[in-house]
Amino acid sequence: MVVTESVDCSLEGAVSSLRSGGFVLLHDATSRENEIDMVVAAEFTSPEHVRMMRAEAGGLLCVALSNEVGKKFGLVRMHDIFLSAARQYPILRSLNEEETPYGGRPAFSITVNHRRTFTGVTDLDRSLTISELAHLAKKAIENGQDSTGEFAKNFKAPGHVHLLLESEGSLEKRRGHTELSVHLCELAGLTPVVALCEMLDGNSHKALSIDSARTFARKNAIPIIEADQVISDFFKDSTFYAPQSVSPWNHGLS
Amino acid sequence: MVVTESVDCSLEGAVSSLRSGGFVLLHDATSRENEIDMVVAAEFTSPEHVRMMRAEAGGLLCVALSNEVGKKFGLVRMHDIFLSAARQYPILRSLNEEETPYGGRPAFSITVNHRRTFTGVTDLDRSLTISELAHLAKKAIENGQDSTGEFAKNFKAPGHVHLLLESEGSLEKRRGHTELSVHLCELAGLTPVVALCEMLDGNSHKALSIDSARTFARKNAIPIIEADQVISDFFKDSTFYAPQSVSPWNHGLS
Numbered sequence: 001m002v003v004t005e006s007v008d009c010s011l012e013g014a015v016s017s018l019r020s021g022g023f024v025l026l027h028d029a030t031s032r033e034n035e036i037d038m039v040v041a042a043e044f045t046s047p048e049h050v051r052m053m054r055a056e057a058g059g060l061l062c063v064a065l066s067n068e069v070g071k072k073f074g075l076v077r078m079h080d081i082f083l084s085a086a087r088q089y090p091i092l093r094s095l096n097e098e099e100t101p102y103g104g105r106p107a108f109s110i111t112v113n114h115r116r117t118f119t120g121v122t123d124l125d126r127s128l129t130i131s132e133l134a135h136l137a138k139k140a141i142e143n144g145q146d147s148t149g150e151f152a153k154n155f156k157a158p159g160h161v162h163l164l165l166e167s168e169g170s171l172e173k174r175r176g177h178t179e180l181s182v183h184l185c186e187l188a189g190l191t192p193v194v195a196l197c198e199m200l201d202g203n204s205h206k207a208l209s210i211d212s213a214r215t216f217a218r219k220n221a222i223p224i225i226e227a228d229q230v231i232s233d234f235f236k237d238s239t240f241y242a243p244q245s246v247s248p249w250n251h252g253l254s
Numbered sequence: 255m256v257v258t259e260s261v262d263c264s265l266e267g268a269v270s271s272l273r274s275g276g277f278v279l280l281h282d283a284t285s286r287e288n289e290i291d292m293v294v295a296a297e298f299t300s301p302e303h304v305r306m307m308r309a310e311a312g313g314l315l316c317v318a319l320s321n322e323v324g325k326k327f328g329l330v331r332m333h334d335i336f337l338s339a340a341r342q343y344p345i346l347r348s349l350n351e352e353e354t355p356y357g358g359r360p361a362f363s364i365t366v367n368h369r370r371t372f373t374g375v376t377d378l379d380r381s382l383t384i385s386e387l388a389h390l391a392k393k394a395i396e397n398g399q400d401s402t403g404e405f406a407k408n409f410k411a412p413g414h415v416h417l418l419l420e421s422e423g424s425l426e427k428r429r430g431h432t433e434l435s436v437h438l439c440e441l442a443g444l445t446p447v448v449a450l451c452e453m454l455d456g457n458s459h460k461a462l463s464i465d466s467a468r469t470f471a472r473k474n475a476i477p478i479i480e481a482d483q484v485i486s487d488f489f490k491d492s493t494f495y496a497p498q499s500v501s502p503w504n505h506g507l508s
Contacts, residue, residue: 032371047459058308059375060414074345078412084339091328096408102374108412118355119287121313121452123459152348154350158332158362160314198375207376
């Protein structure tokens with residue numbers, strides 16, 4: 001567990017921050033991407049959240065959706081879209097990444113804009129796209145029906161917000177920020193749609209180090225947590241998982 | 255023409271900045287996206303350029319490629335990939351954007367990472383991807399051959415750098431930042447592959463205004479130019495173009 005001076009960095013502290021529309025900083029694992037993402041529930045994402053993520057984190061602004069929501073929206077991984085279109089455009093098969101250097105396939109699906117956006121890229125436009133994704137996901141979960149038609153009525157592609165799909169089986173199969181942040185949202189009892197952005201370091205030009213992220217977290221009163229805190233909770237009723245003995249490299253395949 | 259105190263904001267000034275590895279700020283048109291992009295030639299893009307674009311501009315970090323280079327790499331618009339894969343995944347047809355609110359289809363092709371990157375998102379990784387795109391484009395133009403195989407050997411997808419394809423016919427057909435910045439690179443005698451990022455405003459949460467962009471340009475000694483300066487040059491030997499009489503809305507379809 002990460003300890004900061006005044007912020008509750010327990011799993012409960014992180015869940016509580018998400019519930020109140022706040023950020024959580026989420027570190028995956030030193031043996032995986034070794035990256036810290038800024039995470040906020042999509043249903044609470046405001047233009048100011050988008051500004052914070054693009055200006056303070058600096059990575060790609062993505063939205064992770066639970067496997068269930070992805071299915072209700074009829075979403076497909078970019079990997080599978082490439083394979084399908086490769087019959088016509090063979091280069092797509094050769095470009096497709098089967099295995100990332102940190103384990104598993106990328107979680108990328110398509111990029112979208114809400115249909116009420118203009119260019120799609122401003123803080124106002126991206127926060128509209130993100131919050132409307134959560135809004136529609138909530139409706140889809142509640143009515144339990146296929147929402148493919150509703151999704152296409154509300155969103156267009158390609159756009160400026162990257163969608164990431166949680167793996168089938170979630171943290172049993174893959175331990176990326178996608179699965180971790182979706183599980184955090186579920187723990188918080190929120191719609192399992194979450195905005196996230198990698199924290200980058202303008203000095204080293206690498207990913208932000210865990211120490212620098214802790215300093216940022218303290219300064220901004222944001223909880224910072226480790227993947228193992230989320231993973232332990234995911235497997236708390238299971239005999240399958242022993243956090244210390246499982247290498248994240250063996251769980252990358254989605 | 256935009257006048258600043260100490261920076262040469264003529265077309266020649268912009269070309270000269272690009273040639274020396276500097277930025278240019280490029281405004282499309284108040285009647286189009288009304289957006290200013292930070293632009294730098296891909297062959298000179300360093301980790302510090304990437305940091306500047308993500309931290310100071312804040313939009314989506316993209317690379318525009320000339321139509322010729324796109325063809326040599328075997329690249330396809332995302333729009334066409336969606337149409338192709340829609341036989342298997344019908345939702346992609348409904349999501350596809352036929353006409354953006356500012357005219358024409360999006361210029362988006364696929365997203366890529368260079369194969370030597372790790373996560374693909376850091377300043378180091380994205381600048382490697384961007385500069386290697388220019389490097390391979392230069393080789394492809396010089397040897398005049400199809401470079402699809404070379405492209406797939408060096409890049410993987412999906413990744414963290416968005417590729418944009420210049421329209422066939424360039425500024426005759428579409429007057430987006432893609433066509434404008436590729437033409438600027440060509441004017442500079444550089445490889446027609448260019449990194450660009452939309453400038454956003456964290457106060458209004460909209461696109462950065464032209465006045466704020468001018469202040470930023472002065473402070474950072476970066477030339478800022480208008481689309482018409484580039485368009486006039488493109489049509490200088492042609493009887494086709496009369497800048498004052500052509501609405502950019504009529505030239506959006508790619």
